[in-house]
Amino acid sequence: MKESLEGFHIKLKQDSFLFDWSIGMFGPPLSLYEGAYLEAILRFPNEYPYAPPTFQFSDQVYHPNVDINGFVCISILHPPSDGVSLSGELPSERWSPVQNARSILLSIVSLLDDPNELCPANTEAADTYRRWRDPKIMDMTYPNKVRQLAIESNAKALRMGIIVPTKLEDYCLKAPIEPELNDTERVYLSV
Known part of the structure; x- marks a missing residue:
């Protein structure tokens, strides 16, 4: 939580309880x-870290890998086990103690834009996603629903005083600017 992560506001849900984190996520x-x-x-x-955490959206999210209760279905959050799952998920894709909150959040951001169609948690969203991606059909139900929910969530953020970045340069973290050093300072620092 001490490290900034682009696209997220992270805090403890209750200051005295370390196991529940409140996440605010900006759409990329x-x-x-x-x-x-x-x-x-x-x-x-x-x-x-031997068992995976859960990630549950509080807001409505229309996505093939987010169930109607907001739980995200993603390999990285599946308990470790041997063997390949019915959806083709390899043991190496499941939870392991080397994963951390950062890897989970980055995986979820990636999943938003690239759903796993093989293992949908929301079959309606998966069906509309497939119809949208099919060049013969190009049904716009999926992108229209996602955009409508994004607009509604943005309006809610504004009411909360949160400005959502929509430009890549505002979304990405800025590297701290290193102060200019003169030759004497460079020599001193290299010793």
């Missing part, structure tokens, strides 16, 4: 979720 620019502000809970079990 140049995606259907651009302008969205999605709230979620990242909940760590007592067995963490």
Whole structure:
């Protein structure tokens, strides 16, 4: 939580309880979720890091891998096990103790723009996504629903005083500017 992560506001849900994190997630620019502000809970079990946390959106999200209760279905959050799953998920794609909150959040951002069609948690969203991506059909139901929810979440963010970045340069973290050093200071620092 001490490290900034582009596209996220992270804090403890309650200051005295380390296992529930309140997540505010900005929709990535140049995606259907651009302008969205999605709230979620990242909940760590007592067995963490040997058992995966859960990630649940508090806001409505229309996505093939987000169920109607807001839980995200993604390989990285599936418990470790041997063997390939029915959807073709390899053991190496599932949870392991080397994963961390950063890798989970980055995976979820990636999943928003690139759903896993093989293992949908929301079959309606998966069906409309497939019809949209099919060049013969190009049904616009999926992108229209996602954009409508993004617009509604942006309006909610504005009411909360949160400005959602919509340009890539505002979304991305800026590297700190290094002060200019003269030759004497460079020599001193290199010793």
